[in-house]
Amino acid sequence: MARALVVPEDFGVYERGYMYGWHRKSNEAEWKNVRVKYKTARICAGCHKDKHDELIKSVHAAISCENCHGPNYDHPEDPLGMNIDRSRKLCIRCHSYLPYKGTLRGGIPGIDPEKHYPSAECVLCHIPHDPKAMNQKREVRS
Amino acid sequence: MMNRREFCKKTMIVAGGLVIPLAALEVFNPKRLQAEKGGSDDKGNVRWVFLVDIHKCVGCGFCVKACKVENEVPYDANVTRTWVERYIVTKDGQTAIDSPKGARDGFTTQKIDQGHLGDKEIDPASIAKAFFVPKLCNQCDNPACVQVCPVGATYQTGDGIVLVDRSWCIGCGYCVMGCPYGVRFFHPVYHVAEKCNFCYHRITKGMKPACVDACPFGARKIGNIRDPEDPVTRIIASEQVNVLKEEFGTKPQVFYLGLSREVK
Numbered sequence: 424m425a426r427a428l429v430v431p432e433d434f435g436v437y438e439r440g441y442m443y444g445w446h447r448k449s450n451e452a453e454w455k456n457v458r459v460k461y462k463t464a465r466i467c468a469g470c471h472k473d474k475h476d477e478l479i480k481s482v483h484a485a486i487s488c489e490n491c492h493g494p495n496y497d498h499p500e501d502p503l504g505m506n507i508d509r510s511r512k513l514c515i516r517c518h519s520y521l522p523y524k525g526t527l528r529g530g531i532p533g534i535d536p537e538k539h540y541p542s543a544e545c546v547l548c549h550i551p552h553d554p555k556a557m558n559q560k561r562e563v564r565s
Numbered sequence: 566m567m568n569r570r571e572f573c574k575k576t577m578i579v580a581g582g583l584v585i586p587l588a589a590l591e592v593f594n595p596k597r598l599q600a601e602k603g604g605s606d607d608k609g610n611v612r613w614v615f616l617v618d619i620h621k622c623v624g625c626g627f628c629v630k631a632c633k634v635e636n637e638v639p640y641d642a643n644v645t646r647t648w649v650e651r652y653i654v655t656k657d658g659q660t661a662i663d664s665p666k667g668a669r670d671g672f673t674t675q676k677i678d679q680g681h682l683g684d685k686e687i688d689p690a691s692i693a694k695a696f697f698v699p700k701l702c703n704q705c706d707n708p709a710c711v712q713v714c715p716v717g718a719t720y721q722t723g724d725g726i727v728l729v730d731r732s733w734c735i736g737c738g739y740c741v742m743g744c745p746y747g748v749r750f751f752h753p754v755y756h757v758a759e760k761c762n763f764c765y766h767r768i769t770k771g772m773k774p775a776c777v778d779a780c781p782f783g784a785r786k787i788g789n790i791r792d793p794e795d796p797v798t799r800i801i802a803s804e805q806v807n808v809l810k811e812e813f814g815t816k817p818q819v820f821y822l823g824l825s826r827e828v829k
Contacts, residue, residue: 445717487627516671519673521624521672
């Protein structure tokens with residue numbers, strides 16, 4: 424009697440058996456209904472073909488748009504997440520030099536964040552969609 | 566007067582009679598019976614597994630960032646469903662390990678973060694090897710965290726994912742202690758057990774987990790071990806993969822390429 428009141432109707436043993444399968448079945452649907460925030464770069468290319476085509480030719484091709492531009496949520500209807508992260512902190516995730524010889528990280532062009540223009544944002548000189556080692560902005564201007 | 570033989574006979578009858586009604590009280594439930602058999606008759610055709618390639622990880626931490634946002638784990642709280650560890654083995658045989666903020670912002674300095682002990686400098690010339698190890702829930706075939714749950718709030722789905730029922734969890738923390746991989750923690754907002762679920766809301770829609778999509782180097786991959794044609798299944802079947810803490814008997818389902826013995 425008390426059990427019928429307290430325990431949900433769909434609480435029972437399911438696929439994984441008596442030891443690992445006890446649960447409220449409707450909880451599975453609750454987890455499936457969590458909102459998807461990151462919609463992947465494939466979705467971005469649908470509207471922003473020019474940016475996509477530019478990026479895939481560069482060495483940054485493998486980086487998902489949402490890694491820097493923020494999660495899509497339901498952009499453009501709901502631009503909750505799209506905040507472009509132009510910060511130095513983002514770039515030095517990979518480009519802070521670490522002396523690990525023979526590893527992938529050791530081979531990425533890197534700087535010492537404390538010595539390489541410490542107060543400047545990387546995007547002042549470098550163009551993230553098609554990056555090169557030199558000051559690209561000055562190249563474009565001259 | 567009752568003789569010895571008759572006494573024994575009657576005792577047997579009484580004892581037998583007491584046992585039968587106890588068994589008869591149990592209501593026959595075919596569903597439960599099927600489950601107790603192990604459910605091996607109707608195994609689904611999906612069993613999610615994960616493959617981490619340690620050679621490819623550079624410790625950028627984009628996976629951790631994406632995971633926290635996607636799964637609504639408070640960004641500045643020092644808890645995370647997935648994290649990346651840095652291992653530096655020096656030539657004198659010492660191993661330094663760190664994971665500042667779970668590598669949410671990547672590894673941007675050569676100094677090792679030792680928490681309250683401060684930073685530790687390591688001479689680059691003394692480094693024998695250095696590598697990054699992404700960690701996440703192993704979705705074990707024998708999940709210790711599920712076995713210890715006293716209320717049935719955590720469980721494994723048919724496709725192998727261990728989930729937590731937030732409305733049913735009482736926050737006792739047995740599972741946090743029970744997990745040999747330290748994957749579980751308390752959610753700072755819901756105050757219930759929290760863990761990686763391979764982004765169940767994404768993989769059940771045909772998408773990949775947020776960490777897999779965020780990784781620029783292909784260090785993280787998800788697959789279905791019940792599909793022999795799956796690229797991840799092929800790698801697990803044909804290459805030198807390893808798992809964490811195999812000796813615990815939990816049968817972890819996150820496989821590592823290039824796992825070194827220093828990794829705990």
